[in-house]
Amino acid sequence: MTDTAVRTLPTKNSEQAENRHVKFTDIHDLDVRPGWLTVWRPTPRTPGATAPWSPDTRPPSYVQEAHLAGALASRSGAGGSPAWLAAVFELPGRLDPVALEAALLGWIDRHESLRSRLTPLLPDGPEEPDGPEEPSEAPGAGKAAKAEKEPEKAKECAPPVRRATLRAGAVSFARNVVGHFLDGNELTHRIERLFDTETDPLAWPSYVFATVGHADSTTLYLGFDHSNVDGYSILLVAHEIHELYAAARGGVPARLDEAGSYLDFAALERRAAASVDIQHATVARWREYLTECGGQLPAFPSPVGPADEAEARRVDAGGAQRGGCGRLLDAAGTRAFDAACRAGGGHVPAGVLAVLALAGRTAAGLADFRVLTPFHTRNRPQWTQSVGWYVGLAPIGFPLAESDAFPEALTRAAGALRHARPAAEVPFARVTELLGVSVQPRFVVSYVDMRQVPGARQWPEWKAAAVRSRRNHAHEVYLWINRTFDGLYVSFRYPDTARGRSAVPAYIDCAARQMHEVAATGSREEVLTPC
Numbered sequence: 001m002t003d004t005a006v007r008t009l010p011t012k013n014s015e016q017a018e019n020r021h022v023k024f025t026d027i028h029d030l031d032v033r034p035g036w037l038t039v040w041r042p043t044p045r046t047p048g049a050t051a052p053w054s055p056d057t058r059p060p061s062y063v064q065e066a067h068l069a070g071a072l073a074s075r076s077g078a079g080g081s082p083a084w085l086a087a088v089f090e091l092p093g094r095l096d097p098v099a100l101e102a103a104l105l106g107w108i109d110r111h112e113s114l115r116s117r118l119t120p121l122l123p124d125g126p127e128e129p130d131g132p133e134e135p136s137e138a139p140g141a142g143k144a145a146k147a148e149k150e151p152e153k154a155k156e157c158a159p160p161v162r163r164a165t166l167r168a169g170a171v172s173f174a175r176n177v178v179g180h181f182l183d184g185n186e187l188t189h190r191i192e193r194l195f196d197t198e199t200d201p202l203a204w205p206s207y208v209f210a211t212v213g214h215a216d217s218t219t220l221y222l223g224f225d226h227s228n229v230d231g232y233s234i235l236l237v238a239h240e241i242h243e244l245y246a247a248a249r250g251g252v253p254a255r256l257d258e259a260g261s262y263l264d265f266a267a268l269e270r271r272a273a274a275s276v277d278i279q280h281a282t283v284a285r286w287r288e289y290l291t292e293c294g295g296q297l298p299a300f301p302s303p304v305g306p307a308d309e310a311e312a313r314r315v316d317a318g319g320a321q322r323g324g325c326g327r328l329l330d331a332a333g334t335r336a337f338d339a340a341c342r343a344g345g346g347h348v349p350a351g352v353l354a355v356l357a358l359a360g361r362t363a364a365g366l367a368d369f370r371v372l373t374p375f376h377t378r379n380r381p382q383w384t385q386s387v388g389w390y391v392g393l394a395p396i397g398f399p400l401a402e403s404d405a406f407p408e409a410l411t412r413a414a415g416a417l418r419h420a421r422p423a424a425e426v427p428f429a430r431v432t433e434l435l436g437v438s439v440q441p442r443f444v445v446s447y448v449d450m451r452q453v454p455g456a457r458q459w460p461e462w463k464a465a466a467v468r469s470r471r472n473h474a475h476e477v478y479l480w481i482n483r484t485f486d487g488l489y490v491s492f493r494y495p496d497t498a499r500g501r502s503a504v505p506a507y508i509d510c511a512a513r514q515m516h517e518v519a520a521t522g523s524r525e526e527v528l529t530p531c
Contacts, residue, residue: 022450022459024231024466024480024491025325027195030088032188036213037178039194040101042108042205045172053117053164060118060161060227061266062273062427063389067227068161071201072120081320082469084199085230086223087237089464095211095218096249101173103244104209106254108171110240111387113228113262115166117204165263187212195223195469219463226389231448231466231480232376233387238464239455240385260380262388269377273430282426283434289370289395290437298370298397300443300477301360301507304500311497312474320470322501323493328512329519330487336519337488343522344407346414348488349447351518352481352511353417354409356445357400359510362531363503370397372444373417375424385454392424393441406518442475449483456485468493477504488515506531 023029044052060068067083091100108114181187191210198208206225211218222237240256247254276283290296306312329337334348341351357369377383377390398412432439450456458464471493477500480491490512494504510531 022235022456022464022466022482022484023325024468024482026323026470026493027086027188027192027467029323029325030188030465030467032184032191033212033214033219034181034184034187035219036180037187037190038211038213039176039178040104040209040211041174041176041198042114042171042207042209043174044166045170052170053166056116056163056165056263058163058263058267059270060163061262061269061389062429063391064118064227064266065161066429067225067389068118068120068201075202081472082196082199083201083226084195084223084469085226085234086195086221086467087234087464088219088221088467089238089241089459089462090217090219091242091245092217095213096245099245099248100211100218102248103241104173105171106244106248107240109168110256110259111262112165112168113388114205114207115168115171116163116263117165117206118161118163118201118227120202121160121162163263181212191221191223192469195221199223199225201225201227223467228389229387230376230389230391231446232378232390232453234466235448235450235453235456236385236387238459238462239453242455242458242462257385258382259385259387260382262383262386262390265377265383265386265388265390269427272425273427276426276430276434278434280426280434282423283431285423286395286428286431287435289397290435290439292368292397293370295437295439297372297439297441298443299475300494300503301364301366301369302499302503304477304495304497304503305475306495306497307499315472315474315495315497320472320496321476321493322496323491325489325491326508328481328488328490328515331485333516333519334483334488336522337515340406340518340522341410344410346410348449348483350410350414350417351406351515352447353396353413353445354406355511355514355518356479356507357398357409357413358404358406358514359507359531361400361402362510363507366400367402368397368399370395370443372396372441373420374444374446375421377424379425392426393428393444394420394424396420396445406514440476443477445479445481447481447483451483451485479508 046052059065071083178190181190194208194210199206207228208223210221210223212221220241222241224234240254243254243256306315337351338348341347346354353369353371353373356371360366360369372393373396374391375394377392378386383390396413396416398416400409400412404412455462474495474497477494478492482489482491490508492504492508494500513531
C-alpha cells in the first residue's frame with residue numbers, strides 16, 4: 001500500500017503550496033475528478049493487414065536494454081512490479097476531439113522513440129512482431145548509424161533485441177469510451193489498472209492515453225513504460241500537448257523547438273561505450289566505490305528492510321512501498337537556502353546532499369555519506385526537448401567528521417558532485433558488464449530544478465502532475481528533490497516495513513529542519529541543532 005501525501009514541516013500556507021506545485025507522486029495521491037473515461041490506444045495506420053514497420057539498426061540504450069531484461073525476468077516468474085510514469089494535466093473548456101487527436105498524433109510524430117519497438121531475441125527466436133516489416137532502412141537511421149559507423153568492438157556489446165520503427169504519419173488511434181465514473185476513487189483504480197496492463201515494455205505500444213471529460217474541462221492521463229521516458233520527459237508533456245492542441249484548433253504551426261531522436265542518442269551512446277574498457281577511469285571509480293561499500297551499492301543510513309521472517313514474507317508477497325510528498329522550504333526559504341549555499345562555495349544540490357549527510361550522521365552516526373545520484377545525459381542541444389530516458393547514475397561519497405557542520409558538509413558535497421558528474425556519462429550497465437557484477441540501487445537521491453522546464457509557469461493553471469507506478473522492493477529508498485517557483489519539495493518512497501516507516505519520515509524531517517536552520521541563519525552557526 002502507499003501513503004497519501006506526507007507534508008514535511010507544514011505551515012499555515014502548506015495546503016495552498018501543495019496545490020500549486022507539480023506533484024511527483026503515486027496516482028492515489030491525486031485528486032482524480034469523476035467524469036467520462038475514454039481510452040486512446042495508439043495503433044499502426046495499417047494498409048490492409050500490413051503494419052508498415054521498418055527494420056532499424058539503431059540499438060537500445062544501455063538503460064533500455066537493462067529494463068527489458070528486467071521485464072523478461074519478471075515475465076518468467078522472477079517477481080517485479082509495474083514501471084510506468086505518467087503525465088496528468090487539464091485542457092480547459094469543451095474538448096475538441098479532432099484537435100486533440102491531431103495534437104497527440106503530431107506529438108508521436110515529433111518523438112521518434114514513441115514509434116519504435118524493441119523485440120527481445122529469445123533463445124527460441126524473436127517474439128513474433130505485430131506485423132510484417134518493410135525491407136527498408138528505418139527513417140532517421142542514417143543520422144547515427146551511417147554518419148558515425150560503430151567500430152567492431154561495439155558489436156561485442158550488441159544487445160539481444162531487434163528494433164523496428166514506424167515512419168512519421170504511420171500511427172493512428174483506436175478510441176474506446178469506457179463509461180461515466182461518478183466516484184473518483186473507482187476511476188483512480190481503473191486508470192491505474194489501465195497503465196499497469198498496457199505499458200508493457202515487451203510490446204508496442206508500451207504506452208496508452210486516457211481522457212476524463214468534465215463539464216468545464218478535460219483531464220489527460222498519458223502513461224508510459226519507463227523505457228520510453230525519464231522524469232524530465234514527463235515534465236515536457238503538458239506544454240507540448242497544449243501547444244499542439246492550440247495549433248490544431250487554430251490551424252497554425254505549433255511553436256515548439258526541434259527535438260532530436262532518442263534512437264540516435266542510443267546509437268551514439270553505444271558507440272562511445274564501446275571505447276570504455278576495464279582500465280577506464282569511471283570503471284575504476286565504480287570498482288573502488290563498490291569495494292568501499294562492501295561489494296554492494298550504498299544503502300539508506302538506517303536499516304529499512306524486514307525485521308523478521310514474517311515481515312519478509314509479506315513484503316516478498318507483493319507489499320508495495322509507501323510513499324508521499326511534501327514541502328521542505330517555501331519560496332523565500334529556498335532563496336535563502338540557495339544564498340547560503342552560494343556563500344559557502346556550493347549550490348542547492350550540494351546543500352541538499354549536505355543536510356542529508358548531517359541527517360544521516362544524526363540517525364545512524366555514519367562517518368561517511370554514500371548515495372547514488374542520477375544526472376541527465378542531455379549533453380547536446382538536440383536532446384534538450386527530446387523524449388527518452390536520458391539518465392546516468394553516479395556514485396556520491398564523502399566523509400563527515402563528528403565536529404563538521406553545514407559549511408564543511410557543503411564543501412565536501414560540492415566536491416563529491418564535481419568528481420562524480422563524469423561517471424554518469426558511462427552507462428551503469430556497461431560498468432557492471434565490465435566488472436562482472438550484478439548490483440541494484442538501494443539509496444538514490446535525485447535533484448531537478450523544475451523552473452527550467454518549458455511551461456512550468458502554467459502548471460498550476462493546467463493542474464499538471466507527474467505520477468509514478470507503485471513499487472515492490474524490500475530495501476530501496478528513493479528521494480526526489482524538486483525546486484519549483486514555490487519552493488523546494490521532496491517526493492519519496494521506501495519499504496513498507498516497521499523500520500522503514502520509522503526511519504525514513506524521521507530522516508526527511510531532520511533534513512528539512514536543518515534546511516530551515518541554514519536558511520534562517522545563513523549557515524553561520526558552527527553546529528546545527530540536533531534533530
